[in-house]
Amino acid sequence: MRYPLACPDITESEIDAVVSVLKTPHLSLGPKLPEFEQKFAAYCGARHAIAVSSGTTGLHLIVRSIGIGPGDEVITTPFSFVASANAVLYEQGRPVFVDIDRNTWNIDESRIASAITTRTKAVLAVDVFGMPADYDRIRGVAEPRGLRVIEDSCEALGSRCRGRMAGMLAEAGVFGFYPNKQLTTGEGGMIVTDDDHLARLCKSMRNQGRDTDGGWLAHPRMGYNYRLSDINCALGIAQLDRIEQLLAVRRRTAGWYREELGDDRRVRFQAIRDGVDMSWFVLVVCLTDEYTVDDRDRILTGLRDRGIGCSNYFAAIHLQPYMMELFGLKRGDFPVCESVADRTVALPFQKNLARGDVATICHEFRQLL
Numbered sequence: 301m302r303y304p305l306a307c308p309d310i311t312e313s314e315i316d317a318v319v320s321v322l323k324t325p326h327l328s329l330g331p332k333l334p335e336f337e338q339k340f341a342a343y344c345g346a347r348h349a350i351a352v353s354s355g356t357t358g359l360h361l362i363v364r365s366i367g368i369g370p371g372d373e374v375i376t377t378p379f380s381f382v383a384s385a386n387a388v389l390y391e392q393g394r395p396v397f398v399d400i401d402r403n404t405w406n407i408d409e410s411r412i413a414s415a416i417t418t419r420t421k422a423v424l425a426v427d428v429f430g431m432p433a434d435y436d437r438i439r440g441v442a443e444p445r446g447l448r449v450i451e452d453s454c455e456a457l458g459s460r461c462r463g464r465m466a467g468m469l470a471e472a473g474v475f476g477f478y479p480n481k482q483l484t485t486g487e488g489g490m491i492v493t494d495d496d497h498l499a500r501l502c503k504s505m506r507n508q509g510r511d512t513d514g515g516w517l518a519h520p521r522m523g524y525n526y527r528l529s530d531i532n533c534a535l536g537i538a539q540l541d542r543i544e545q546l547l548a549v550r551r552r553t554a555g556w557y558r559e560e561l562g563d564d565r566r567v568r569f570q571a572i573r574d575g576v577d578m579s580w581f582v583l584v585v586c587l588t589d590e591y592t593v594d595d596r597d598r599i600l601t602g603l604r605d606r607g608i609g610c611s612n613y614f615a616a617i618h619l620q621p622y623m624m625e626l627f628g629l630k631r632g633d634f635p636v637c638e639s640v641a642d643r644t645v646a647l648p649f650q651k652n653l654a655r656g657d658v659a660t661i662c663h664e665f666r667q668l669l
């Protein structure tokens with residue numbers, strides 16, 4: 301590929317940080333773990349940050365900690381990475397999908413109330429592509445009914461909503477550090493919360509159910525090995541040290557794409573709500589309704605033939621084979637989500653792109669439209 305879709309931003313400082321951990325005896329549960337957690341908590345303005353092995357395992361721990369169990373319903377979005385719905389399945393809960401807003405591509409807050417039943421326990425919203433969902437509205441519906449609210453902020457590190465950091469807009473948030481995310485540790489994740497009880501449970505369960513003041517073989521509760529090694533934590537610290545730089549490159553590149561494509565009537569960008577300061581995860585445009593899914597797929601193939609990395613982003617969760625089978629879901633159930641999912645095109649979005657590269661990519665893209 302002439303222009304890969306994504307590429308991690310790694311410098312000598314990350315390489316040195318990882319190598320220096322390898323020269324110590326503390327490859328896991330060493331000093332880099334609390335250092336990463338403390339720095340991350342400070343960045344997000346959280347009382348607690350708990351490092352975990354992935355965004356997915358972080359979501360699982362939150363779902364389990366708030367007591368989601370067999371048959372419990374969790375309202376969530378079908379337009380997300382599958383992990384947000386799977387976290388509910390891991391505890392035998394039922395993800396109840398609510399269609400999305402056609403402009404923000406986040407869960408349509410106005411439809412949440414009508415999806416609530418006597419079995420509903422929580423709302424798990426997703427900050428799609430970095431754009432925080434409207435938690436004021438979600439909490440307004442959820443809290444009077446005693447529902448818990450969870451934020452999947454895996455794609456939104458560094459986004460702010462009226463000055464508050466993404467991840468801190470609900471009871472607990474979670475970030476993912478896979479190589480295409482704003483910050484990477486190779487694999488990894490981080491739970492953030494102000495809730496002491498939730499934090500204690502998550503911390504214990506990521507480490508085999510141990511308590512911090514107990515012994516190595518004392519397990520007051522069932523847990524998992526969802527730890528993040530000191531090697532990964534050192535990489536995360538080095539990335540966090542230059543997070544403003546990492547985010548600025550993304551912001552600048554997104555600005556170039558908006559200059560190139562912002563006035564083109566054949567595509568639309570995700571609407572950014574008032575008060576949101578956006579941290580860009582991917583560069584996704586949505587073709588207008590005149591285009592079919594076949595048109596979109598033809599465009600993706602054409603881009604790849606020209607050496608331009610691209611993808612559809614996301615595929616609707618409710619149309620994944622196992623989801624259809626488990627819950628009897630089908631095409632037509634969430635028409636707004638399907639309409640967006642059928643028309644998205646993610647374009648190359650990484651630090652190696654210069655202004656001229658974005659112009660070239662957009663020129664080729666327009667020719668295929």
Ligand SMILES: *Cc1c(COP(=O)(O)O)cnc(C)c1O
Nearest residue numbers: 354355356381383454476477478
């Ligand atoms: C990346 C991502 C996750 C999961 O993160 P992993 O670290 O890959 O497990 C969860 N939800 C969303 C919306 C994501 O984009």
